[in-house]
Amino acid sequence: xxxxxxxxxxxxxxxxxxxxxxxxxxxxxxxxxxxxxxxxxxxxxxxxxxxxxxxxxxxxxxxxxxxxxxxxxxxxxxxxxxxxxxxxxxxxxxxxxxxxxxxxxxxxxxxxxxxxxxxxxxxxxxxxxxxxxxxxxxxxxxxxxxxxxxxxxxxxxxxxxxxxxxxxxxxxxxxxxxxxxxxxxxxxxxxxxxxxxxxxxxxxxxxxxxxxxxxxxxxxxxxxxxxxxxxxxxxxxxxxxxxxxxxxxxxxxxxxxxxxxxxxxxxxxxxxxxxxxxxxxxxxxxxxxxxxxxxxxxxxxxxxxxxxxxxxxxxxxxxxxxxxxxxxxxxxxxxxxxxxxxxxxxxxxxxxxxxxxxxxxxxxxxxxxxxxxxxxxxxxxxxxxxxxxxxxxxxxxx
Amino acid sequence: xxxxxxxxxxxxxxxxxxxxxxxxxxxxxxxxxxxxxxxxxxxxxxxxxxxxxxxxxxxxxxxxxxxxxxxxxxxxxxxxxxxxxxxxxxxxxxxxxxxxxxxxxxxxxxxxxxxxxxxxxxxxxxxxxxxxxxxxxxxxxxxxxxxxxxxxxxxxxxxxxxxxxxxxxxxxxxxxxxxxxxxxxxxx
Numbered sequence: 001x002x003x004x005x006x007x008x009x010x011x012x013x014x015x016x017x018x019x020x021x022x023x024x025x026x027x028x029x030x031x032x033x034x035x036x037x038x039x040x041x042x043x044x045x046x047x048x049x050x051x052x053x054x055x056x057x058x059x060x061x062x063x064x065x066x067x068x069x070x071x072x073x074x075x076x077x078x079x080x081x082x083x084x085x086x087x088x089x090x091x092x093x094x095x096x097x098x099x100x101x102x103x104x105x106x107x108x109x110x111x112x113x114x115x116x117x118x119x120x121x122x123x124x125x126x127x128x129x130x131x132x133x134x135x136x137x138x139x140x141x142x143x144x145x146x147x148x149x150x151x152x153x154x155x156x157x158x159x160x161x162x163x164x165x166x167x168x169x170x171x172x173x174x175x176x177x178x179x180x181x182x183x184x185x186x187x188x189x190x191x192x193x194x195x196x197x198x199x200x201x202x203x204x205x206x207x208x209x210x211x212x213x214x215x216x217x218x219x220x221x222x223x224x225x226x227x228x229x230x231x232x233x234x235x236x237x238x239x240x241x242x243x244x245x246x247x248x249x250x251x252x253x254x255x256x257x258x259x260x261x262x263x264x265x266x267x268x269x270x271x272x273x274x275x276x277x278x279x280x281x282x283x284x285x286x287x288x289x290x291x292x293x294x295x296x297x298x299x300x301x302x303x304x305x306x307x308x309x310x311x312x313x314x315x316x317x318x319x320x321x322x323x324x325x326x327x328x329x330x331x332x333x334x335x336x337x338x339x340x341x342x343x344x345x346x347x348x349x350x351x352x353x354x355x356x357x358x359x360x361x362x363x364x365x366x367x368x369x370x371x372x373x374x375x376x377x378x379x380x381x382x383x384x385x386x387x388x389x390x391x392x393x394x395x396x397x398x
Numbered sequence: 399x400x401x402x403x404x405x406x407x408x409x410x411x412x413x414x415x416x417x418x419x420x421x422x423x424x425x426x427x428x429x430x431x432x433x434x435x436x437x438x439x440x441x442x443x444x445x446x447x448x449x450x451x452x453x454x455x456x457x458x459x460x461x462x463x464x465x466x467x468x469x470x471x472x473x474x475x476x477x478x479x480x481x482x483x484x485x486x487x488x489x490x491x492x493x494x495x496x497x498x499x500x501x502x503x504x505x506x507x508x509x510x511x512x513x514x515x516x517x518x519x520x521x522x523x524x525x526x527x528x529x530x531x532x533x534x535x536x537x538x539x540x541x542x543x544x545x546x547x548x549x550x551x552x553x554x555x556x557x558x559x560x561x562x563x564x565x566x567x568x569x570x571x572x573x574x575x576x577x578x579x580x581x582x583x584x585x586x
Contacts, residue, residue, distance in 0.1 A: 011420040181432040280457035367460040
């Protein structure tokens with residue numbers, strides 16, 4: 001075959017992998033406001049537009065709140081829309097985050113996780129992104145630059161499905177993914193065009209020939225019915241996301257699993273549950289422990305909303321111990337993933353001891369040796385099942 | 399897996415140099431991962447990059463490292479940062495210095511050292527940023543000579559592709575000159 005049928009491989013950062021996906025998805029409108037570590041996504045997109053490699057309207061907003069407001073307006077008029085932010089930018093955008101979901105707008109956004117100050121910190125933890133979890137956004141979480149590229153393309157297809165019609169967030173860790181460079185294989189333009197729907201086929205919310213008003217005051221029961229319709233779409237999305245990921249897997253020949261990625265979990269007695277960039281180090285720990293005959297495995301959460309309930313219950317039934325690694329904390333309760341997983345286990349009568357470790361906050365390291373230490377603490381009975389075991393790099397319990 | 403740890407200061411261009419090394423190794427179908435580590439986002443502050451090279455996908459993203467190679471962009475960094483921390487026995491040090499004096503010789507006594515006057519080379523070819531000679535690309539040339547990681551012709555081609563025109567020529571020239579003049583001493 002000729003050269004044009006070959007896919008391009010480039011050394012890209014996680015952020016630039018997102019920029020290339022946005023370019024190939026032929027996004028129409030990109031409202032932006034800069035914040036570290038997100039900024040290089042939109043810088044690259046602006047390069048594409050300025051060099052005429054991409055035809056899109058870039059709106060330089062005066063804040064993240066305005067950026068999402070512009071995204072809402074553009075999406076309501078039928079445009080394909082992308083924006084991105086981090087940390088304080090996400091919090092400043094937060095009112096409009098809910099507006100986008102409640103108005104059923106298929107916006108796709110990149111969220112590069114960064115801890116929230118003060119004290120000032122540009123490094124990753126997941127509390128910023130996890131503020132979306134009750135809002136009606138579908139939430140993906142990537143763990144490599146390649147997966148950022150792949151998930152961003154999948155996000156448009158999921159968001160725009162008429163039976164879903166919800167905004168989709170794709171998150172990845174600041175610096176560990178966003179500014180780390182690695183080889184990424186891009187799909188060809190024809191492949192992306194065939195994979196994604198034509199945005200012109202989507203019926204826009206705003207149409208001058210059929211004027212409606214959005215966000216008016218309905219009676220309370222109707223208002224509650226809107227919420228329930230979002231709930232039902234989110235439930236339907238669980239299967240549809242799997243379909244989209246399956247189709248993409250056949251196209252790309254890359255396999256990450258679906259809502260979760262399992263690594264040597266099938267026969268494991270102890271299963272780590274992780275999310276994001278720190279999952280790779282956990283896989284190395286799994287390999288090292290298995291060399292010593294330990295039956296240990298890993299499940300990496302790729303989709304947080306809708307929550308992968310069935311997968312988690314199945315893993316809970318396989319294992320003797322579940323060890324959840326939370327790079328976040330809900331103050332006054334515990335690690336968010338551990339708390340949610342425990343509540344799911346309760347629904348399904350899963351009584352497997354579940355240990356929640358809070359670690360990696362503010363960008364602190366979580367190395368393979370840390371996972372091995374955590375594993376030993378659980379197996380040697382040094383800790384009780386709880387969702388708030390604070391663990392610092394190197395094994396220090398402060 | 400080969401691990402390289404770059405020690406520099408904000409503005410020295412070690413992030414760019416590490417990314418370009420990944421680009422050079424792409425043709426060999428190797429997996430690379432280049433992880434930047436810095437405190438303040440400020441010019442002049444000590445910064446670090448960890449480059450991992452492997453023939454399989456790289457899972458490790460924590461910055462903790464036991465490098466095979468360290469690269470030091472400024473000899474005064476050795477007074478501020480424990481640059482050889484975790485460096486494997488008999489490992490390689492690539493350093494920008496005008497002379498390999500007794501102090502450096504004693505600090506690096508257990509290692510192989512490749513040294514080059516990167517400031518002089520970049521200054522000669524006019525490769526400067528804000529008036530200061532860029533030391534990243536000469537050090538990349540010195541690294542390639544000391545390790546044979548890639549053919550230097552591939553290195554020059556990647557630099558000419560990354561920076562078009564005159565800037566590409568300047569980068570390729572300092573890369574080639576450093577490759578040719580780097581001195582290697584084995585202290586281990």
